[in-house]
Amino acid sequence: MKILMIIGSGRRSGNTEQIGELLTAHLQQEARQHRVELEVETVYLGQQSFQFCRGCRVCFDRGEALCPLKDGALDLKNRMLAADGIVLASPVYVDDVSGLMKNFIDRMCHMCHRPQLAGKTAYAIATTGSSRTGKTLETMSMALRTWGCHLAGQTGFATGALMKGSEAKDRFDLQAARAARAIFSAVYRQAPHRPAFFSLMMFKIQQMSWRAKGKPGTLDFNYWQEQGWLDPKRTFYIDHEAGRLKTSLARLTGSILGKFVA
Ligand SMILES: Cc1cc2nc3c(=O)[nH]c(=O)nc-3n(C[C@H](O)[C@H](O)[C@H](O)COP(=O)(O)O)c2cc1C
Structure with a gap:
């Protein structure tokens, strides 16, 4: 280690x-x-x-x-x-x-x-x-x-x-x-990963942002796509065990805030 x-x-x-x-x-x-x-x-x-x-x-x-x-x-x-x-x-x-x-x-x-x-x-x-x-x-x-x-x-x-x-x-x-x-x-x-509300929310905002602004062929868009992070069902960078309610609320908050920044 x-x-x-x-x-x-x-x-x-x-x-x-x-x-x-x-x-x-x-x-x-x-x-x-x-x-x-x-x-x-x-x-x-x-x-x-x-x-x-x-x-x-x-x-x-x-x-x-x-x-x-x-x-x-x-x-x-x-x-x-x-x-x-x-x-x-x-x-x-x-x-x-x-x-x-x-x-x-x-x-x-x-x-x-x-x-x-x-x-x-x-x-x-x-x-x-x-x-x-x-x-x-x-x-x-x-x-x-x-x-x-x-x-x-x-x-x-x-x-x-x-x-x-x-x-x-x-x-x-x-x-x-x-x-x-x-x-x-x-x-x-290697305990199950339970991302904070903030982290889940930021992931959603970034996901919206790269989808809205990213052009296929650009480095960031390609990176996010290659990782599978642009998939709307994807809720975080890695598999995680955050509660469903927390994840849904974080994504909802992210999608509202994302409208202003994405
Ligand atoms: C340039 C400078 C700015 C500092 N600003 C603050 C501060 O804003 N608030 C505070 O409580 N201590 C402040 N300190 C004290 C340091 O945070 C503290 O002594 C720290 O543990 C120093 O770590 P070091 O010995 O690894 O550099 C400052 C020290 C320096 C040298």
Whole structure:
């Protein structure tokens, strides 16, 4: 089993990295208990040289392989594809994710049109001086869901300015253990997928949008068609066990909202 953790802080040995290490220790503990071989790979966005998205739209219209920025961002996408679970972790910077994390999310924007991570388990982590983990977690969770991921959960850690010594473990061991258990069991048990109301609704809106705007032959339309997602009976990227009432209500809400955006 492999979990890829992407740390969106430029500060080495900072709070986000320390929480990431605590989480990794608990993930390894879960793996040992279940006698599973686990690799946790950590990628520090601060050590990558990802350029800013130029907004050329080549990835949308002609394919991400033709992105003019050859700086390894697509390799990281491939590592997400190869992993069984993904963790995005960011410090709160002025009420939202760090610039490093936001740029990474922007660079993956082709997956908002073609959700290549459909069904993959993901988790969001935020660390903060004092507040606004909600907005920060929402930015990462929205991105993960839009890429097609199953969000196993999200946790905010009110770490303060900089944790020292054993502070991370002393203060956040229980929270990190809970988060690790949620990630591990979602990947390991492969529990039936029950998408959130929001995810089902967004699928319906996207389905309407590609049907209305998509032209056969365009990349997005073809992708959706190849996956079978344009079939009106299709209610999500992957087979799922969300309740019928929830699914129907989400699709109804999506079809109303979709009239304004599709
Ligand atoms: C540029 C910057 C902006 C920040 N903005 C906020 C903020 O809006 N709210 C808050 O509670 N903490 C804020 N903080 C504190 C960080 O969120 C917090 O210390 C975080 O855990 C740092 O993680 P790191 O050590 O991994 O970089 C900010 C810190 C920096 C450096």
